[in-house]
């Protein structure tokens with residue numbers, strides 16, 4: 001097994017794919033083949049705990065890693081870092097709907113499942129490809145990724161992390177999550193500008209020759225914790241298997257039964273991980289791709305036309321406000337029979353014209369595998385409210401989008417196959433919108449009072465990582481102009 005680029009026939013090892021993040025010609029690294037699980041392997045997973053499942057599944061991809069190295073990564077990531085004994089527990093609603101709660105980690109959103117282990121995967125990988133070099137992670141964030149990456153990389157030996165966020169572009173709670181971050185190797189800085197300015201600035205620094213020399217002298221190199229890194233995708237495969245095994249263990253399904261998987265989707269990373277799980281042998285019948293008002297994926301999966309020439313909406317599920325779903329490139333590559341030329345041509349069209357159309361036979365495969373739907377702002381609110389009233393379950397805005405689209409699918413298709421619904425954030429992370437859906441009273445303005453109020457109304461305790469922010473010291477107060485981002489990094493690394 002090796003990794004190849006979606007846009008060329010370049011081959012690299014797992015360690016290189018993870019250390020490098022993205023291929024030199026802009027393609028994404030994909031496995032040359034999927035590790036296949038027999039029904040006996042699947043049965044064995046049922047008897048394991050989460051860490052054992054993770055080790056078993058990840059080693060299929062991490063060729064070149066020793067068993068000890070895989071275990072070191074898994075233990076480092078999932079020991080004592082999640083508020084639940086199970087990092088990804090399943091909560092069953094009526095009607096065979098099973099909520100896969102992916103928000104029990106340190107930042108209360110699903111990105112923790114991957115960003116808790118990425119630092120370990122990355123440092124082990126770098127040791128193989130560039131020993132003794134210190135890795136400097138650069139992140140531009142619109143909120144969630146920055147904090148999840150900080151929490152993952154804080155005080156990890158051999159790494160430093162620098163996060164830039166737009167001064168007025170993240171929620172007060174998200175800003176507090178980042179500016180109170182502890183760790184000797186972390187730097188957090190606001191920039192005068194919006195998210196695009198931060199993103200462009202970071203991209204520029206990645207390619208800057210002066211910066212490259214500065215890092216070389218210090219025996220350091222840049223890397224990225226972005227979701228296109230295969231090291232972020234692989235850990236997400238684990239929780240789909242884990243959820244399935246938990247359902248078998250609890251007698252809710254039988255080993256070998258098919259399930260559907262419904263995912264609230266933005267960059268297409270989380271749902272692609274579920275697709276990878278199926279390629280490895282997880283019996284998934286249908287993937288339900290749930291979008292918010294930015295429904296570019298709904299249109300694509302229904303028509304075969306991907307067209308980003310459309311308005312961008314800001315919604316109550318902001319982590320899905322995306323018009324370019326980067327990881328879709330990987331799916332296209334696989335569906336075109338691992339054809340790098342065809343994939344590169346589509347991606348070129350996307351960057352030049354903002355649009356591409358897949359061949360009719362590809363569309364037909366897409367329709368066999370995927371159902372796509374979207375949920376507008378009003379339905380997001382009514383879904384949160386109905387779920388709370390009827391099932392006594394409090395969910396966040398992103399999860400509500402998935403629950404609603406799952407309902408639509410069941411009504412339209414009559415398919416009652418048990419469904420695993422990915423729940424990507426704690427309701428407290430998007431407390432204002434959630435409280436508005438479940439309580440008609442006047443909402444408090446202060447962020448912490450809002451959390452308390454939501455807790456009172458729902459009788460669900462505020463997650464400790466959010467409530468504890470109140471008493472934490474603000475450690476990062478810098479704010480720089482976008483031209484000064486490189487200087488900020490140099491000063492920090494001195």
Ligand SMILES: *Cc1c(COP(=O)(O)O)cnc(C)c1O
Pocket residue numbers: 109110111144227264265266267268269270271319320398424425
């Ligand atoms: C990032 C994120 C998503 C979207 O996940 P993708 O892998 O980009 O599809 C959904 N919900 C929440 C809460 C997120 O943070």
